[in-house]
Amino acid sequence: MTVVETINAAPARQKSRAWRKMRANRGALVGLGIILFFAILAAAAPLLPIPDPAATDWSALRKAPSAAHWLGTDDLGRDILSRMIWGAQASLMAGVFSVAIAVFIGVPFGLVAGYFGGWVDQVISRVTEALLAMPFLITAIALAAFLGPSLTNAMIAIGLSAMPIFVRLTRGQVLAVKTEDYVEGARSVGLGHVDIMLRYILPNVFAPIIVQATLTIATAIIAEASLSFLGLGQQPPAPSWGSMLNVAKNFLSQAPWMAMWPGVAIFLVVIGFNLLGDGLRDALDPREA
Amino acid sequence: MADAPVLSVQNLKTSFLVDGAWKSVVRDVSFDVMPGETVAIVGESGSGKSVTSLSIMRLLHADSSRIDGKVLLNGRDLLSLTEKEMRGVRGNEVSMIFQEPMTSLNPIFTIGRQISEVLTRHKGMSKQEARAETTRLLEKVRIPNGKARFDDYPHQFSGGMRQRVMIAMALASRPKLLIADEPTTALDVTIQGQILDLIKVLQEEEGMSVLFITHDMGVVAEIADRTIVMYRGEQVEAGATEDIFLRGRHPYTRALLSAVPKLGSMANRRWPTRFPIVDATTGEAVEPEEVADTVGKGKTPILSVKNLTTRFAVRSGLFARQTGSVHAVENLSFDLFQGETLSLVGESGCGKSTTGRSIMRLVEPTDGEIYLDGYNVLQLDQIGMRNMRKSVQMIFQDPFSSLNPRMTAGASIAEPFIKHKLGTTREAREKAADLLERVGLSASMMNRYPHEFSGGQRQRIAIARALSLDPKVIVADESVSALDVSVKAQVCNLLLDLQQSLNLAFLFISHDMAVVERMSHRVAVMYLGEIVEIGPRAAVFENPQHDYTKKLIAAVPVPDPARRGIRRGLADDELKSPVRPFGYEVPSRRYREVSAGHLVQVA
Numbered sequence: 053m054t055v056v057e058t059i060n061a062a063p064a065r066q067k068s069r070a071w072r073k074m075r076a077n078r079g080a081l082v083g084l085g086i087i088l089f090f091a092i093l094a095a096a097a098p099l100l101p102i103p104d105p106a107a108t109d110w111s112a113l114r115k116a117p118s119a120a121h122w123l124g125t126d127d128l129g130r131d132i133l134s135r136m137i138w139g140a141q142a143s144l145m146a147g148v149f150s151v152a153i154a155v156f157i158g159v160p161f162g163l164v165a166g167y168f169g170g171w172v173d174q175v176i177s178r179v180t181e182a183l184l185a186m187p188f189l190i191t192a193i194a195l196a197a198f199l200g201p202s203l204t205n206a207m208i209a210i211g212l213s214a215m216p217i218f219v220r221l222t223r224g225q226v227l228a229v230k231t232e233d234y235v236e237g238a239r240s241v242g243l244g245h246v247d248i249m250l251r252y253i254l255p256n257v258f259a260p261i262i263v264q265a266t267l268t269i270a271t272a273i274i275a276e277a278s279l280s281f282l283g284l285g286q287q288p289p290a291p292s293w294g295s296m297l298n299v300a301k302n303f304l305s306q307a308p309w310m311a312m313w314p315g316v317a318i319f320l321v322v323i324g325f326n327l328l329g330d331g332l333r334d335a336l337d338p339r340e341a
Numbered sequence: 342m343a344d345a346p347v348l349s350v351q352n353l354k355t356s357f358l359v360d361g362a363w364k365s366v367v368r369d370v371s372f373d374v375m376p377g378e379t380v381a382i383v384g385e386s387g388s389g390k391s392v393t394s395l396s397i398m399r400l401l402h403a404d405s406s407r408i409d410g411k412v413l414l415n416g417r418d419l420l421s422l423t424e425k426e427m428r429g430v431r432g433n434e435v436s437m438i439f440q441e442p443m444t445s446l447n448p449i450f451t452i453g454r455q456i457s458e459v460l461t462r463h464k465g466m467s468k469q470e471a472r473a474e475t476t477r478l479l480e481k482v483r484i485p486n487g488k489a490r491f492d493d494y495p496h497q498f499s500g501g502m503r504q505r506v507m508i509a510m511a512l513a514s515r516p517k518l519l520i521a522d523e524p525t526t527a528l529d530v531t532i533q534g535q536i537l538d539l540i541k542v543l544q545e546e547e548g549m550s551v552l553f554i555t556h557d558m559g560v561v562a563e564i565a566d567r568t569i570v571m572y573r574g575e576q577v578e579a580g581a582t583e584d585i586f587l588r589g590r591h592p593y594t595r596a597l598l599s600a601v602p603k604l605g606s607m608a609n610r611r612w613p614t615r616f617p618i619v620d621a622t623t624g625e626a627v628e629p630e631e632v633a634d635t636v637g638k639g640k641t642p643i644l645s646v647k648n649l650t651t652r653f654a655v656r657s658g659l660f661a662r663q664t665g666s667v668h669a670v671e672n673l674s675f676d677l678f679q680g681e682t683l684s685l686v687g688e689s690g691c692g693k694s695t696t697g698r699s700i701m702r703l704v705e706p707t708d709g710e711i712y713l714d715g716y717n718v719l720q721l722d723q724i725g726m727r728n729m730r731k732s733v734q735m736i737f738q739d740p741f742s743s744l745n746p747r748m749t750a751g752a753s754i755a756e757p758f759i760k761h762k763l764g765t766t767r768e769a770r771e772k773a774a775d776l777l778e779r780v781g782l783s784a785s786m787m788n789r790y791p792h793e794f795s796g797g798q799r800q801r802i803a804i805a806r807a808l809s810l811d812p813k814v815i816v817a818d819e820s821v822s823a824l825d826v827s828v829k830a831q832v833c834n835l836l837l838d839l840q841q842s843l844n845l846a847f848l849f850i851s852h853d854m855a856v857v858e859r860m861s862h863r864v865a866v867m868y869l870g871e872i873v874e875i876g877p878r879a880a881v882f883e884n885p886q887h888d889y890t891k892k893l894i895a896a897v898p899v900p901d902p903a904r905r906g907i908r909r910g911l912a913d914d915e916l917k918s919p920v921r922p923f924g925y926e927v928p929s930r931r932y933r934e935v936s937a938g939h940l941v942q943v944a
Contacts, residue, residue, distance in 0.1 A: 237735065241757040241760070242728075251756075338792065
């Protein structure tokens with residue numbers, strides 16, 4: 053290979069390096085597998101030979117798992133397997149989209165606040181602190197009530213309530229990275245603010261943000277459940293894991309399977325995102341071998 | 342010698358558990374320390390010198406390290422003691438002082454309490470006795486007004502004074518052996534001189550042995566009776582300090598010594614001179630060449646600084662009212678010509694870095710004028726400033742933090758070229774490849790990330806990046822200070838080569854007098870934000886006029902064993918602070934011309 057060829061092969065190599073590391077990380081692959089499994093299940097719900105998740109059956113109330121109902125039935129005689137599969141849609145979306153909203157709004161604000169400092173920082177930080185002073189769930193409920201009851205609005209409400217954490221986290225990280233010589237070096241070669249923020253600061257503050265995001269997905273799934281319970285999230289009778297869990301808690305002693313399946317599913321999805329997030333963080337960091 | 346050694350280390354071998362495998366980091370180290378003797382262990386980073394001292398004290402983590410061999414302290418094997426017995430040895434029979442005086446004292450206790458704790462614990466003294474003894478110790482380590490400072494907290498002391506406190510604490514138990522691990526490395530040179538004097542005096546008074554660990558050959562030459570040279574975990578040579586310095590047998594010893602910049606070695610030379618290169622395996626030396634005259638005198642200066650002043654506000658109180666200012670740079674004027682190296686030397690807080698950063702406009706100067714390659718730097722808008730950056734570039738001190746860890750070396754070097762739209766991406770990469778070769782690396786290293794390079798290599802990458810815009814002036818802020826001696830010599834040579842081939846002007850900011858002497862055409866000595874003396878290198882070093890310049894030159898340890906035992910008799914003072922109260926009137930300064938171009942501040 054000549055010098056120039058080596059050089060031109062570089063960008064491709066960079067991407068493949070991250071991917072190669074990702075593939076070598078067993079935990080990340082397991083996480084990815086779990087998430088893909090649930091995502092495919094959720095997407096394929098209409099095609100699967102399962103009963104209508106809203107169809108009630110008064111002859112089969114709170115039945116334990118059996119050949120007819122693999123995962124049992126709930127208090128209205130609805131098939132839990134079917135509700136689990138349909139509910140995956142709402143829950144995954146609630147988790148992923150609301151965190152995406154929180155990250156896409158929170159991180160830029162944190163970046164700008166930390167980078168510029170001064171009055172910009174004062175304004176953003178004070179507002180963030182005011183938002184953080186309100187309990188997460190209360191904020192989400194208030195916002196959801198204001199926006200009107202629907203799954204989309206619930207996701208927006210949860211995203212906005214989770215956002216201040218990302219502002220704070222990003223700002224703190226930026227303050228630490230900003231003092232590194234390479235940032236000053238970037239200024240001294242004449243790079244603009246946008247270049248410095250996007251190429252020098254953001255990549256170096258991303259690791260804790262990824263970790264926080266994967267953790268927040270779990271919180272968001274649970275929060276969606278609470279909103280559903282109040283009639284502000286997924287509208288009944290359409291299912292979500294959270295709302296199933298909410299109903300199930302009234303029947304814990306009579307029908308424990310009603311709580312178990314959504315609980316296990318949420319647990320698995322959260323683990324999946326955590327594993328994937330850790331893998332992603334390591335794969336994107338060139339310092340990790 | 343008839344006496345038994347205080348410390349006898351025999352076949353010391355230390356291994357660390359790395360990814361499940363034992364990796365030896367120190368192999369087969371054996372030496373004795375006699376009563377009253379000073380033994381230095383010298384080596385570059387990674388040579389295992391600190392691990393050796395930590396092994397002797399058994400301060401390494403027991404689960405992930407293994408120490409074999411024998412460490413006999415007065416005939417007792419420390420490696421066979423229980424952890425509890427060992428605790429009775431540490432700080433009692435053997436004391437240790439560390440490099441970083443800023444973090445080695447507990448900030449929440451008074452220094453008096455921290456010292457007397459040693460006395461009550463190890464010597465069983467009562468509180469009153471301990472207090473009296475502590476006061477005596479504070480006076481012994483020459484802390485001015487020691488008695489009154491018993492109840493002061495560490496933050497009320499400067500770095501040098503804290504190191505004195507550390508020494509007082511180490512002496513409290515009257516140890517037989519003092520292990521000093523790079524005790525002066527973090528200190529300014531005049532303070533270092535004081536501390537070295539202090540250690541010598543105390544050793545005489547107390548008759549203790551000292552095991553001195555350092556990377557600085559100058560310090561070794563001044564303090565050590567015997568010297569052990571370590572390289573990559575092995576003891577390559579041991580012997581009397583004179584023998585090591587004058588008749589070193591091992592090639593590595595000779596390579597190390599020839600790379601050490603030696604103050605005063607430039608007498609009778611007209612131009613900056615490359616460091617001699619010695620092959621570390623054969624010990625063959627290549628005679629240093631003088632660099633040809635590169636200075637474009639007679640033309641207009643490429644950089645002209647007039648009355649530059651940079652102050653930072655000090656605010657305090659509820660409403661953050663300005664209560665004073667840090668006069669970081671005060672009324673500074675100098676010219677720099679094409680192809681010339683002007684060095685700014687001084688100790689911490691003298692404003693040398695702020696000067697460099699003001700010229701780059703990384704901080705906003707308060708007043709003054711800067712003309713750079715036709716730009717009036719302080720009048721530039723955003724766009725103009727970005728263009729100005731093509732003419733002046735900066736190289737930073739710490740090669741571990743000056744490169745973006747998420748960008749490959751190639752991308753880092755090519756980036757300024759692309760962002761200034763000097764060519765296509767392809768051209769940028771070709772330029773980056775060319776620059777890598779130019780700074781002594783290879784183009785095939787383009788796709789590596791910074792963490793895959795050593796410190797010296799990273800500094801070369803930083804230099805290549807600075808060169809990618811073809812600047813005319815380079816501000817080198819302590820650019821070689823963090824590097825090991827042999828690497829430092831190579832990077833200095835590289836800078837000299839680049840100056841010759843590209844006709845660069847360097848503003849070389851450094852605290853290291855010996856390197857400055859080697860590299861510069863002209864030197865400016867800074868003190869409390871002002872230039873106290875400026876002139877041609879030979880004039881300033883051979884005929885220093887200002888008291889501070891003289892003090893600075895006298896404080897530098899010279900790697901010449903003939904100077905062993907030298908006392909500088911420096912006053913035990915501290916560096917002054919450039920913080921002034923609000924409304925402070927800056928006195929106007931006058932300069933006296935000693936010889937052509939050699940100016941000294943008078944009054």
